[in-house]
Amino acid sequence: MVVTNWLNNSIKLLAALSIGISSLTAQAAVLDPDRADMLYHSYEGGGMTIDGPSVMLRKKASESVAITAYYYMDSISSASVDVVSTASPYTEKRHEGQVGVEYLYDKTLMSLNLRQSNEDDYLAQSFSINVSQDTFGDLTNLNLGLSYGDNEIKRNGDDIFEEQSEQYRIRAGINQILTRNLTASFNVEAIADSGYLNNPYRTVRYLDSSIPSGVGYQAEVYPETRNSFAAKLSASYFLPYRAALFFHYRHFNDSWEITASDVEVGYRHPIGDSIELELKVRYYQQTQAEFYSDLFPYRDAQNYMARDKELSDFSDITYGLGITYQLPASVSFGDTRSEASLQWDYIDFQYNNFRDPTADGGIGNEPFYGFSANVIRAFVSVYF
């Protein structure tokens, strides 16, 4: 019902915007330049190692049409705390592919993007439509977008298990040049999920005096709908000695009663003509889902139950460092310009009501869990 309303309202909104856009006469904008990116990514922390390659290619077919293609792979080896306590460590691969087309008409940029992500037990397919428009002497850019995604969920080792979920997204944003050194943007997005939203492998724990360990496990049960809303304010400031300062603040809440916010400050500093240094700090915190508990008092204690640490009350802090080096012409292909970049993020997670079941202390009195992760991206970008 809510989803249908969203869709109807969204279509009306896009139609109104299209009429508005078609009534404008403006000087043409330009598409972003052609580029190719080859990236290696790695994540290590909390008993998980995820790494793999990604490739992105963007090419203009004409002055008004550009095509993008993207491939990404995750090679996952997991022995995280929730896996160790109730299941066996596992390895798996996830492949993701995207294709997109952009069409520029005067100052209106329209894009369509198709995406598919494949795992042994998860198939996700989605499409996105985005429209953006430069206006007010190109001081303002407005954008609107819609996405729809369909997911098929399976459970390894269980041939009968097959569930589905779907997701609608609608988003809008405004980018505004405020001064000759300052730009700001404001983005909002509403997301509606329905269907099977659990993780089919995860369990909750409850007190059970009838067994020697004193603790029993049963499957998680999530609601079959989730609606969320996020708003983000961003700003970029050009410093007088040629450096850039970035700021983001995002607020989020959803129908599972999770409220979250994150704030990030970044700084980019060129050194000479060929090096750029990047520093960032980001802080995130969220409240728990209404149906989350680290330890339920008995079996089937509630209609909905979760002990997924991502739904608990926690905070994390990220420190990031990046360097980009513009490669000399002698090592670039033909007339192209190339850059090599290395980025490292250190993330520290502290959970406020998720206990480490592998630690001592007695059931329900174990210390709170926490872990840190190192995230690395090494990539080469070629502009042609």
Next chain:
Amino acid sequence: MKTFTLSPRTIALTLKGIALLSIIGLSGCSSMGIEPWVKPYERQNLADPIMRMNRHPSASMHIAHVLEGRESSRGAEGTGGGGCGCN
């Protein structure tokens, strides 16, 4: 349990807000007597590549993917989106 804290009314109001913003933007603030105050020739600082928020798009996509798997917050990244597809 409360299934919808985001009522259809809230969503409708949000959409109307977006529509109003779009109409103001599209009709141009000039209709309200406001002229663009930063001229095209005054934008060389803003056009500097170091000012690009999405300077490295495939790195931004990776960061978003990592965070979406570990945090409940999602949306409004300002970079298109499309869902995580991970469990």
